[in-house]
Amino acid sequence: MPALMISNITVTDPQDFQDYMARTQAIASTYGAKLLFRGTLSETLAGEHRSGPMVVVAEFPDIETLRRWNNSPEYRAIVALREQSSVQVMNAYETIE
Numbered sequence: 001m002p003a004l005m006i007s008n009i010t011v012t013d014p015q016d017f018q019d020y021m022a023r024t025q026a027i028a029s030t031y032g033a034k035l036l037f038r039g040t041l042s043e044t045l046a047g048e049h050r051s052g053p054m055v056v057v058a059e060f061p062d063i064e065t066l067r068r069w070n071n072s073p074e075y076r077a078i079v080a081l082r083e084q085s086s087v088q089v090m091n092a093y094e095t096i097e
Contacts (some may be wrong), residue, residue: 002062005070008051008089015016016085021056024080026091032061048088051089063094 011017025035037057041049060066069075070092082088 001062001097002035003060003066003095004060005056005060005066005094006091007056008092009054009056010052011085012085012087013052013085016081020078020081023039023081024075027072027074027078028058028060028069031057031065031072033066034072049056050088063092066092 021038025033028035036057036059037055039055041053041055060069070090
């Protein structure tokens with residue numbers, strides 16, 4: 001069953017972040033991931049917004065594949081770029097049957 005990676009992001013270095021996004025999308029695509037959404041907050045409709053103004057949603061074939069991507073040597077190699085260019089909270093979500 002599909003699994004989602006949802007990341008709430010505050011970009012701190014736009015140029016390096018673009019490099020990170022291009023590299024992570026290339027790596028994730030080799031794990032069957034599809035970018036479903038990338039956008040910025042328009043408004044908060046209920047409650048208090050506490051995360052970054054950007055959100056990225058990627059779909060992976062299943063939770064195990066998402067975990068393999070996240071722990072892969074290729075992705076681990078660009079984690080420092082992610083951390084120097086943004087503040088992110090990344091979560092993995094499994095489909096409920």
